[in-house]
Amino acid sequence: GQQVMQIPQYQHVQEGEDFTTYCNSSTTLSNIQWYKQRPGGHPVFLIQLVKSGEVKKQKRLTFQFGEAKKNSSLHITATQTTDVGTYFCAGLRSNDYKLSFGAGTTVTVRA
Amino acid sequence: DAGVTQSPTHLIKTRGQHVTLRCSPISGHKSVSWYQQVLGQGPQFIFQYYEKEERGRGNFPDRFSARQFPNYSSELNVNALLLGDSALYLCASSLDLNTEAFFGQGTRLTVV
Numbered sequence: 053g054q055q056v057m058q059i060p061q062y063q064h065v066q067e068g069e070d071f072t073t074y075c076n077s078s079t080t081l082s083n084i085q086w087y088k089q090r091p092g093g094h095p096v097f098l099i100q101l102v103k104s105g106e107v108k109k110q111k112r113l114t115f116q117f118g119e120a121k122k123n124s125s126l127h128i129t130a131t132q133t134t135d136v137g138t139y140f141c142a143g144l145r146s147n148d149y150k151l152s153f154g155a156g157t158t159v160t161v162r163a
Numbered sequence: 164d165a166g167v168t169q170s171p172t173h174l175i176k177t178r179g180q181h182v183t184l185r186c187s188p189i190s191g192h193k194s195v196s197w198y199q200q201v202l203g204q205g206p207q208f209i210f211q212y213y214e215k216e217e218r219g220r221g222n223f224p225d226r227f228s229a230r231q232f233p234n235y236s237s238e239l240n241v242n243a244l245l246l247g248d249s250a251l252y253l254c255a256s257s258l259d260l261n262t263e264a265f266f267g268q269g270t271r272l273t274v275v
Contacts, residue, residue: 058205082261083261085263085264087266093268094253094266094267094268094269095206095253095255095264095266096266097263097264097265097266100262100263140205140206142205142264144261146261148218148219149211149218149219149260149261150208150211150219150221151196151208151211151264152208153198153205153206153207153208154205155204155205156204156205
């Protein structure tokens with residue numbers, strides 16, 4: 053079955069630094085979605101990427117979808133304490149619409 | 164508009180019992196999906212319903228079942244509970260089959 057792998061599992065970042073989390077699927081995706089989950093909370097939708105090679109920005113967050121529609125990345129610049137949480141990518145297959153989540157990247161920030 | 168609402172928020176059950184979890188989607192959303200999230204892992208897909216029909220099923224045993232009602236609300240049922248069923252159960256609604264999902268706050272199920 054489809055697997056979505058996400059690395060790194062943990063990211064410890066100095067406030068003000070940049071970091072990137074990566075997501076890879078074993079199968080071609082219809083789209084990829086990114087979610088953020090704060091400790092004790094529920095996943096909150098951030099963005100959806102649909103087109104091959106698509107790049108979208110939300111303030112300090114930059115999302116990319118690979119040309120083969122099998123991988124994606126989230127890059128955060130100038131990390132702030134408000135960025136703390138777990139970031140999940142979720143790939144949607146086109147044949148059965150199952151949304152498969154990666155294991156997430158848990159981000160902690162050193163002030 | 165209210166977001167996705169789930170009930171109950173917390174639940175403690177004994178092994179062998181059954182449980183029913185409920186979900187009300189965002190008004191206008193026709194698709195409801197259920198996920199199981201174990202601590203430290205990503206949500207695992209259980210079911211998706213669209214227009215009251217099952218449109219997807221994850222790798223969960225037959226003890227897990229669900230349904231969607233005419234008003235698009237949904238129930239997840241789990242029979243013969245096992246300790247390993249302890250998890251956060253998340254419901255998500257979406258406008259369509261391939262659009263972004265909006266999650267409820269979840270039901271924390273503990274099986275003892």
